[in-house]
Amino acid sequence: MTLSQLPELPPPPSALCIDALAAELAEFQPIQGGAELERLSKDFYAYSPILSPLLAERRAQLAVRASSLEQVRRVASACARFGVPLTLRGAGTGNYGQCVPLQGGLVLDMTGLRRLRSLDPESGELVAEAGCLLADLDRQLAPRGRALRLAPSTYRTASLGGFIAGGAGGIGSLRWGFLRDPGNLLGLEVMTVEPEPRLLQLDASASAPLNHAYGTNGILTALRLPTCAAVDWQQLVLGFADWDQALAALQGLAGSALLLNNVALLEAPVAAAMPWPAGCPGGGDSGRSGGEHRLLLLAAPESLERLPELLGAWGGALRWQEAQSASRGLPLRELCWNHTTLHWSGPRPDWTYLQLLLPPDPRPLLSALRQRWGEELLWHLEAVHQHGAVRLSGLPLLRYQGPDALAALIDQCRDLGALVFDPHQVTVEEGGLGGIDPAQVAAKAAYDPAGLLNPGKLRGWQSAPWAGFSRSPG
Numbered sequence: 158m159t160l161s162q163l164p165e166l167p168p169p170p171s172a173l174c175i176d177a178l179a180a181e182l183a184e185f186q187p188i189q190g191g192a193e194l195e196r197l198s199k200d201f202y203a204y205s206p207i208l209s210p211l212l213a214e215r216r217a218q219l220a221v222r223a224s225s226l227e228q229v230r231r232v233a234s235a236c237a238r239f240g241v242p243l244t245l246r247g248a249g250t251g252n253y254g255q256c257v258p259l260q261g262g263l264v265l266d267m268t269g270l271r272r273l274r275s276l277d278p279e280s281g282e283l284v285a286e287a288g289c290l291l292a293d294l295d296r297q298l299a300p301r302g303r304a305l306r307l308a309p310s311t312y313r314t315a316s317l318g319g320f321i322a323g324g325a326g327g328i329g330s331l332r333w334g335f336l337r338d339p340g341n342l343l344g345l346e347v348m349t350v351e352p353e354p355r356l357l358q359l360d361a362s363a364s365a366p367l368n369h370a371y372g373t374n375g376i377l378t379a380l381r382l383p384t385c386a387a388v389d390w391q392q393l394v395l396g397f398a399d400w401d402q403a404l405a406a407l408q409g410l411a412g413s414a415l416l417l418n419n420v421a422l423l424e425a426p427v428a429a430a431m432p433w434p435a436g437c438p439g440g441g442d443s444g445r446s447g448g449e450h451r452l453l454l455l456a457a458p459e460s461l462e463r464l465p466e467l468l469g470a471w472g473g474a475l476r477w478q479e480a481q482s483a484s485r486g487l488p489l490r491e492l493c494w495n496h497t498t499l500h501w502s503g504p505r506p507d508w509t510y511l512q513l514l515l516p517p518d519p520r521p522l523l524s525a526l527r528q529r530w531g532e533e534l535l536w537h538l539e540a541v542h543q544h545g546a547v548r549l550s551g552l553p554l555l556r557y558q559g560p561d562a563l564a565a566l567i568d569q570c571r572d573l574g575a576l577v578f579d580p581h582q583v584t585v586e587e588g589g590l591g592g593i594d595p596a597q598v599a600a601k602a603a604y605d606p607a608g609l610l611n612p613g614k615l616r617g618w619q620s621a622p623w624a625g626f627s628r629s630p631g
């Protein structure tokens with residue numbers, strides 16, 4: 158395989174064109190330089206040593222913030238008339254460089270659109286604006302006994318629109334699968350990018366091509382989602398001396414009928430490096446042979462009755478327990494998914510990571526990789542539900558030994574049956590979906606006919622026959 162290269166794109170619009178656009182949008186107080194423009198042009202791609210140098214110099218030429226549909230309409234119309242690339246931004250927590258503008262242009266910060274429009278008391282369906290922060294939304298749902306089904310570990314900072322456009326799953330994926338699984342997105346309100354933008358209401362099937370499209374094929378202004386009954390999840394940390402027993406416990410719990418919202422397994426050295434919540438003992442020694450492997454569990458209170466007996470059979474021990482509602486400081490959720498990567502990589506800039514869906518029997522892959530990479534590769538596993546079965550998602554941590562070694566590891570993972578959601582690539586296709594989805598490309602033709610939204614991120618559009626005809630007039 159070849160590691161990421163940026164797609165060839167036309168040059169950014171001229172300064173003259175950007176000044177004229179800024180003048181038209183003067184009432185938005187556009188940001189045209191400085192640290193704030195820099196910040197609004199970045200996300201969390203720095204975990205990738207491949208993307209870091211490629212994206213370092215990429216930035217927007219101006220940024221504005223919208224807080225109403227009318228303001229979004231005005232910005233979309235102006236970008237269409239001036240032919241200026243438009244990149245949407247939620248909270249900017251994506252880890253694939255999703256909201257880094259590759260061709261300059263304008264960044265539109267959507268976090269001002271943050272209204273919960275409705276919550277159906279019967280069905281639990283909600284309609285909320287795209288800029289709502291997920292934690293804020295949940296706070297509004299809680300008094301009505303409801304909760305979001307799925308959330309990234311960045312739940313406290315991420316936006317709803319950014320999660321649907323850029324995320325994949327996370328806390329809750331053990332029960333509800335991935336965001337793109339049918340039933341997790343019921344409908345969208347979308348603004349088109351045209352001189353006269355249209356506001357469209359899409360049903361679930363018409364919404365699917367915009368789900369995980371990195372904001373390349375429509376501006377999401379509101380989303381319709383199912384919710385689930387709220388549970389005060391108990392956070393539990395379980396310790397295991399033996400890796401195989403810890404893995405058996407992960408799979409056993411994930412496949413049980415207990416009501417669980419997340420279960421993650423951290424290999425001993427990774428566990429030893431985590432900032433455990435107050436009151437929870439540390440994970441011990443940092444070597445592979447010392448310390449203990451740890452399972453992180455979010456369980457419904459009524460599921461705890463069977464746990465001691467099951468734990469005894471797997472050779473595990475309870476280290477800590479606390480209700481999520483009583484969390485002081487870090488909730489356990491923030492030691493899971495890519496928060497594990499964050500805590501590990503912060504003090505270790507020579508490490509990076511991968512995102513995988515392991516084959517149904519993960520053991521041959523796990524042992525082959527342990528044999529080949531030794532202590533240079535450490536395991537962090539998350540259990541998920543996929544197409545009716547329990548599967549393991551792997552976010553292994555890897556000492557970076559250059560692009561060739563990384564490419565060899567990715568090839569080996571594929572050969573061993575894993576799906577790779579390559580976090581060292583900038584396109585929707587290479588980062589997750591695997592191949593071109595013609596429905597995503599058709600949606601772009603319908604809702605962004607000049608190809609202005611987040612240029613370079615949808616490979617299917619770049620390679621379409623019309624690619625290259627959309628040029629900034631500046």
Ligand SMILES: Cc1cc2nc3c(=O)[nH]c(=O)nc-3n(C[C@H](O)[C@H](O)[C@H](O)COP(=O)(O)OP(=O)(O)OC[C@H]3O[C@@H](n4cnc5c(N)ncnc54)[C@H](O)[C@@H]3O)c2cc1C
Binds near residue numbers: 250308328371495
């Ligand atoms: C430490 C860490 C942990 C993470 N854990 C998880 C995890 O558990 N699960 C997971 O899925 N992801 C995870 N992520 C990635 C990311 O945090 C989430 O996907 C998050 O939901 C993105 O939301 P955001 O508001 O920050 O989106 P942004 O980063 O702002 O945007 C993401 C993408 O969506 C597009 N976009 C934003 N708003 C709109 C809109 N209104 N219309 C159309 N397109 C739009 C942007 O252009 C961009 O392409 C993690 C990242 C980090 C750094």
